[in-house]
Amino acid sequence: GAGVSQSPRYKVAKRGQDVALRCDPISGHVSLFWYQQALGQGPEFLTYFQNEAQLDKSGLPSDRFFAERPEGSVSTLKIQRTQQEDSAVYLCASSLIWQYNEQFFGPGTRLTVL
Amino acid sequence: SQELEQSPQSLIVQEGKNLTINCTSSKTLYGLYWYKQKYGEGLIFLMMLQKGGEEKSHEKITAKLDEKKQQSSLHITASQPSHAGIYLCGAVSSGNTGKLIFGQGTTLQVKP
Numbered sequence: 001g002a003g004v005s006q007s008p009r010y011k012v013a014k015r016g017q018d019v020a021l022r023c024d025p026i027s028g029h030v031s032l033f034w035y036q037q038a039l040g041q042g043p044e045f046l047t048y049f050q051n052e053a054q055l056d057k058s059g060l061p062s063d064r065f066f067a068e069r070p071e072g073s074v075s076t077l078k079i080q081r082t083q084q085e086d087s088a089v090y091l092c093a094s095s096l097i098w099q100y101n102e103q104f105f106g107p108g109t110r111l112t113v114l
Numbered sequence: 115s116q117e118l119e120q121s122p123q124s125l126i127v128q129e130g131k132n133l134t135i136n137c138t139s140s141k142t143l144y145g146l147y148w149y150k151q152k153y154g155e156g157l158i159f160l161m162m163l164q165k166g167g168e169e170k171s172h173e174k175i176t177a178k179l180d181e182k183k184q185q186s187s188l189h190i191t192a193s194q195p196s197h198a199g200i201y202l203c204g205a206v207s208s209g210n211t212g213k214l215i216f217g218q219g220t221t222l223q224v225k226p
Contacts, residue, residue: 004156031212042118042202042216043157056211091156095212103214105149105156 004106006092012112013082021077021109025094032075033103034067035091043091049075082113116141118203120217127193128225135188135220137203143183145206147214152199160188160201190222198224 005024013019025032030051035043036059046065048056051072060067064083069075079086089110093103117140127133137146145164149157161170163179163186170177174191190197200221204214 033213035214040218042204042218043214045207045213045215048211048213050211056213059213093157101212102159102162103147103212104159107154107156110154 004092004094004104006090006106006109008109009107010110010112012114014114015083016081018078018080019082019111021079021090021111023075023077023092023094023106025073025075025092026104027073028096029094029104030072030097031095031101031103032069033093033095034075034077035093036061037089037091037108039088046077046090079111082111084113087111087113116205116207116215118205118215118217120201120203120220122220123218124221124223126223126225129194130192133190133193133222135201135222137186137188137217139184139205141184143179143186143205146179146186147204147206148177148186148188149202149204150199151202151219157202193222193224195224195226198222 007022032049034046037043045059047067049069064080066078089108091108092106095101095103119138148160161177166181166183168179176189179186200219202219204216207215
């Protein structure tokens with residue numbers, strides 16, 4: 001596709017439910033990033049993949065958060081037993097390689113946990 | 115850890131006026147990105163600066179990185195309603211992953 005796509009665009013979950021958020025990066029992009037953006041704040045880094053390898057997961061807030069990119073293209077961010085504090089926009093970005101390359105962002109998934 | 119502070123947090127200007135948004139880092143910047151975000155949408159890349167004293171322009175937007183590489187400014191000339199949105203600066207953090215640390219954003223409204 002022309003850009004990074006994410007699905008669903010909006011997700012409402014009841015507290016305690018599991019959710020899965022999908023990211024389709026730009027074809028051929030090696031690097032893939034997940035960020036979390038709370039209302040009125042800048043995005044905060046969650047995790048980074050280089051191809052299928054998860055090289056940095058230092059930003060994941062708890063062990064309820066899990067990300068994968070099994071074939072080095074599509075990535076899924078899974079949140080287990082969602083809590084209200086998980087409500088945020090989850091942004092995915094991809095870049096051709098890594099440092100000092102433009103990161104192309106998707107439109108985000110807005111997660112609301114009731 | 116590195117922190118980015120943006121000022122002002124919000125800005126309302128009359129169409130046609132110039133404006134400046136600043137981004138100050140607690141550590142030396144090795145790559146500084148400017149993005150624009152509209153509500154409910156992803157981030158749109160504007161410019162990237164790496165070298166001290168570097169300046170880049172695109173249409174009516176100019177971004178500069180100071181010589182000491184700890185502050186960047188984004189200047190919009192003759193603002194238009196299409197410039198409205200949230201402007202975010204992002205810095206390449208230390209390490210070799212390319213992850214970005216972002217400021218909290220500056221919300222710009224342009225009154226016609």
